[in-house]
Each structure stands twice: as structure tokens, then as C-alpha cells.
Amino acid sequence: DSGVTQTPKHLITATGQRVTLRCSPRSGDLSVYWYQQSLDQGLQFLIQYYNGEERAKGNILERFSAQQFPDLHSELNLSSLELGDSALYFCASSVATAVGSPLHFGNGTRLTVT
Amino acid sequence: QKEVEQDPGPLSVPEGAIVSLNCTYSNSAFQYFMWYRQYSRKGPELLMYTYSSGNKEDGRFTAQVDKSSKYISLFIRDSQPSDSATYLCAMSANSGGSNYKLTFGKGTLLTVNP
Numbered sequence: 537d538s539g540v541t542q543t544p545k546h547l548i549t550a551t552g553q554r555v556t557l558r559c560s561p562r563s564g565d566l567s568v569y570w571y572q573q574s575l576d577q578g579l580q581f582l583i584q585y586y587n588g589e590e591r592a593k594g595n596i597l598e599r600f601s602a603q604q605f606p607d608l609h610s611e612l613n614l615s616s617l618e619l620g621d622s623a624l625y626f627c628a629s630s631v632a633t634a635v636g637s638p639l640h641f642g643n644g645t646r647l648t649v650t
Numbered sequence: 651q652k653e654v655e656q657d658p659g660p661l662s663v664p665e666g667a668i669v670s671l672n673c674t675y676s677n678s679a680f681q682y683f684m685w686y687r688q689y690s691r692k693g694p695e696l697l698m699y700t701y702s703s704g705n706k707e708d709g710r711f712t713a714q715v716d717k718s719s720k721y722i723s724l725f726i727r728d729s730q731p732s733d734s735a736t737y738l739c740a741m742s743a744n745s746g747g748s749n750y751k752l753t754f755g756k757g758t759l760l761t762v763n764p
Contacts, residue, residue, distance in 0.1 A: 538693060571754075578656075578756030579694070579738065592751050626693055638684070639752060641693030 539563065540642035542627050548648045554615040557645045561608055561629030567591075568610040569639060570602055573624040585610055617649045653677050656739055656755030665764050669726040673739035673755045676720065680741040680753075683715050685724045688736045688757065697737075698724065729762045736760070 539562035549555055561568050570582040572595075581594035585604035596602075599617075604610040614621060624646050628639040656673045663669055671685075682701055686694035698713040700706045700722075706713045712725040722741075726733055736757040743751075 538695065540693070579754035581751060581753070584751065594751070628693070638696040638699065639694075641695065643691070643693045 538640040538642060540627060540629050540640050542625075542642035542645050544645060545643070546646050546648075548650065549617060550650055551617055551619060553617050553649075554613065555617065555647065557612040557614070557625050557627075557647075559610045559612070559627030559629075559642060561610070561627075562640050565629035565631055565640070566608065567630045568604055568608070569628040569630075570596075570610070570612050571626040571628065571641075573626060573644070574622075579626070582612070614647070619649050622647055622649045651676050653753050654739065654741060654755045657758055658756050660759040660761060662761045662763060663729055665729060665731060665762055667729050667762070669729050669733070669760060669762075671724040671726075671737050671739075671758050671760070673722050673741075674720055675722075675741055677741070677743070677753075678717075678720070679743040682742040682744070683713070683722050684740040684742075684752070685711075685713055686738045686740055686754075688738060690735075694738055729760075731762050731764050734761045 541560040543558045566587045569584045572580045582596040583602050584592040588604050599615050602612045624644045626644045628641045654675045685698040687697045688694040700713045703715045703717045710727045714723040736759050738757040739755040740752045
């Protein structure tokens, strides 16, 4: 168990809808990362927060947004959903202060857009 | 050209075989190299971490980095059925801190047959 909790595990929704994915990082980890995993693209970095502030952006669509709250949990909001948004969404956390501190991944939220 | 290339496989080997997994990359700024293992329906977990060029051994696993060729490898000796998983290489230009970002390969699916 990585200590990173993601909810829900599965989400099925229709095109055009909006969903929120939730992540609780490991205790003590200040950094939260969101990744999207699909068969054709692999693990794609979306966005990173550090202690409540956005620190890095990757291939995140404008329809997607995220935030990290004072208690360090994070939410990823996906809106105007399209079929192509169906994927596994992973949250990871790290201490982010130690050299080589690894990312600890949750078990993901599987999103299916129909 | 993608920053990180990894043969997706699948790779199927008999128990006890030596397995070689590889990635190539194009970004010469990458200095930190990792291998993650991902079991079905789980998040990736860190297996090996290497800085710059050279070898690192941990039990049955050996990671090699050749920066001059922009090529990294993971060797698994005496492979076991429990090693059956997807193996993802990951790389970073920096060691940590608040803007730490990992770039992943697409992963190689490995099956070790008893």
C-alpha cells in the first residue's frame, strides 16, 4: 500500500459531463502530481501542486483543472468530457525535498466516458 | 520524436530466464533514471533509481544507464511469475524539489511463465 488514496475507483459518465477525482497524498508529502494513463499515450504528466501552489503543468487540457487544498488533498476536475478522455487517472505524491525522493502512486481512478 | 521510447512488448519468458528491458531517450538533460513496476489494476511502484551513468544492483534487478548512447536497461535475473507486470522507465532532469517532473516510457508488459 503506497499510502496514496484515490476516489472513486471507477467512474462512468456521459460525454459533455463534468467529474471530480479526489486524491489524498501520503502523510507528510507536500507534492501532488496528476497523471493520465491510456494505452496509446502511456503515462502523461498533467499537473503538479506543491503545498497548495501549482508548480508545473504538462499536457493538461483547458477543460481540466486541479487544486490542492490546505489539508494537502487534491482534486482534478474534468469538464465537457469527450470519449477520448476515457483513461486511468493517477495521483502521486512525494516529499519533494529529498534528492531522488520517489513518486508514490495511488491505484488510480478509471474513467469511462460513454 | 518522443522524449522517451520504450518497446511495449509484450514479452513472454519462462521462469528462471534473464529478462532485459530497455528505453531510449532524446533529452540530454535527463540525469535521473528510474524503473517502475505496475501490476494490473495498481499504480506504478518504484523499483530502481539511478543517477547519471553506470550500474546499480538490487537483488535480482540491475539497472544500467549509458548517457552517451541515451539508453537505459533493466535486467531481471532468475525471473519469477511474480515479476509479471508492466515495467515503465522514467526520467527526470532534476533530482527533486518543488518542480520535480518525471517523464515516463509507455511501459513493457512482461509475463513470466511457470
